[in-house]
Amino acid sequence: MTTGSRTRGVLIAVVLALAATLASGCGVTRGDQDDDLAMWIPNSPGGGYDQTGRAAVGVMERDDVIDGSFEVTNIIGGGGSVAMSRLMNAEGDGTLMMTVGLGVVGATYSLGLEQRPHHATPLAQLIEDQEGVLVPADSPYQTIDDFLDAWKQDPDGIVLGGGSSPGGPDHLFPMQLAGAIGIDPRDARYVVYDGGGPLTSALLGKKIDVGFSGVGEFEGQIEAGELRVLAVSGEERLTGESVKDVPTLTESGVDLVFTNWRGVLAPPGISEERREELIALLAEMHDSPEWQQALEDNGWIDAFRTGDEFTRFLEEQDERVATTLEELGLL
């Protein structure tokens, strides 16, 4: 069953209450109503969106970037599309933000929603996460070239796997990689796993040949030498101790940069003035040492872009997702 979905939204409320009453012994203080903000997380507690959204809100609250309270709510459903439709319905609400990312774009396509992230009010992109090409330690592929050569020779003989269903980052990445090296994505054999845990065990048990997923989740196995990263998908190499020697795809002669990004949206129809104010809040948060620390702790890459630049980025991402899914006949 859907084991992952059992962590719950009540979490926030009770954790806050517990923390407030047990640890500090004081009640929750509320500021002026107008200063209160809300952050919607389009997925369950503990996931990537949740970590990013909560880290940002935490920094803003601790640094007194905002005067009022900042309430975080997990709106679970349809891989983020439930939160997306609700955001579109909250037209003109200037006190609301929502965390967004590549997965939400894919989910809106899978569920046939008309509304896309760039139709809301894009505020800022916060971070980037790189995807990695992972193989078990005793795989015959020592370098990314070994794998790509083998793959080109026998596109449907090599079994790939990832932790997200079609339209999600772990699926889009190998499909775009196939396209970039001249393989018809429809020939690729992609097996869906329910997240990083099952994917790791499939790799360790050699059920699949190559795995595609965010590198951060696999640090333990990579350090222990049980999994090997052949390449990372970003523009630059990662800085972590165990992965700093892993080449990027572009270094290896593949013309593909793929990142899983996360950012923040506001509802459509808010005033230009309010938009600038919210962007300023996020910029102030971004410049704080606490945020830089959060980036480092979580292994995220700083990728801050705001306003119209972020809107253009969202449009371009949307198009790329649409093209990939179209090529696969999934649209």
Place this chain on the structure above:
Amino acid sequence: MESLDLLWGGLEAAFTFENLLWACIGVLLGTFVGVLPGIGPAMTVALLLPVTYGLEPAQAFIMFAGIYYGAMYGGSTTSILLNTPGESSSVMTAIEGNKMAKRGRAAQALATAAIGSFIAGTIGTMLVVFLAPWLAEIAVEIGAPSYLAVTVLAMVLVTSVLGSSRLRGFIALFLGLTIGLVGLDLSTAQSRLSFGNPLLADRIDIVVVAVGVFALGEALWVAAHLRRKPLEISSVGGRPWLAGDDLRRSWGPWLRGTALGFPFGAVPAGGAETPTFLSYVTERKLAGADSEFGKGAIEGVAGPEAANNASAAGTFVPLLALGLPVTATASIMLAAFQSYGIEPGPQLMTDHSDLVWTLLASLLIGNTLLLLLNLPLAPLWAKLLRTPRPYLYAGILFFASLGAYAANLRAFDLMLLLVFGALGFMMRRFALPVLPLILGVILGPLMELKFREALSISDGEASGLVNEPLAVIVYVIVALAVAVPAVLSLVRRPQAADPDKEKELVS
């Protein structure tokens, strides 16, 4: 025995008065939060984790272990008393457990659950102590084909719980399988039976189905007959403890449940649903045709509860040896370990062995304290059921709604709960058994997922379904399970005078 020495060291480190106090607090907190409906163990642990943050690692562990076991047990309590399971692994407990409670045997049901959990948890933890690295290596070899074979076996066994009318049983089973289809298909991300509603895209939570069909359906049914039927007074029979007979009947299920549950926990993506179900069916089969099953059999509580806890202990194998969280509870524990400075993964056993042994020792202590604190409480909990019926069912309705809402914090789930409550009512009206429906919802998606995973790895080759030794072994068992009763019934046909009895044999 090096492992035993290390465990002893861990026990010594954990065994101080102050630590025990923290463990007691943890058990009580865990139990009370776990008792709240809709809040399963994963949620409880997540909620209470911050409480342990200010403590020393050893104290934090021991309190954490208390919370963990308390939460697990709290979930069973609501299943038994109110028929509202808090998560999928305690669904099977509700089936016989609640019937026992209605017959005035709630205290016994709670006691067998507590002791069974204790035994399974202890055996499971000891197995983790001695076998974790070795088991982890084997566990990753077990893939989709083997898992599919086990679900096929479970499906074949479902036919034995279809009830007296095959037709009604199959109707209920297929209703369940259909409900299991709702939502996004994981392999292709296409919506099925969700009617364009994104809220249905995430599949229907088994807890909402179970609480709707069990608790709400029954409350509606009782309400519909309140005036026509005399009030049933549940007599509290015998002492509120496990009497000799109950104890004798519980031993076997406890041990068999443990044996079934542990391997499933140790296998990545094994889960607790399949072993609890297998344990239930095994006990039902072993109990024979004229058992108490269906009326509140203690075996039906003892087995699944043990299986559930053994599976939970088993999840420590991939978690500690591979750093792989395989359940929601395990992923929260992973986060917890990281906050205590333990980085689970292949080197954990060597790098942080002292902390690991303290953790395992804490689990043993937490488990023991749970038993000591909760056994005396069982009769108290059971008194809850003496509440007059209108108030009791009003309370059940309240908690069922709260639970369904708390699951995802969305009003839509309340609508679903009402729909499934109405379905549960209609099923009672037309004498459709609810058990096959629940099993359909649990097993259908699992079976489909593993079937398609196996086939997409083999590129559609049917050989990909049997390319693991374990899969072949399980299919042989399936074939035997189907063939032996059939052959037996054929052989015995001439003598079979009673057609009802023959039906039992075929199943």
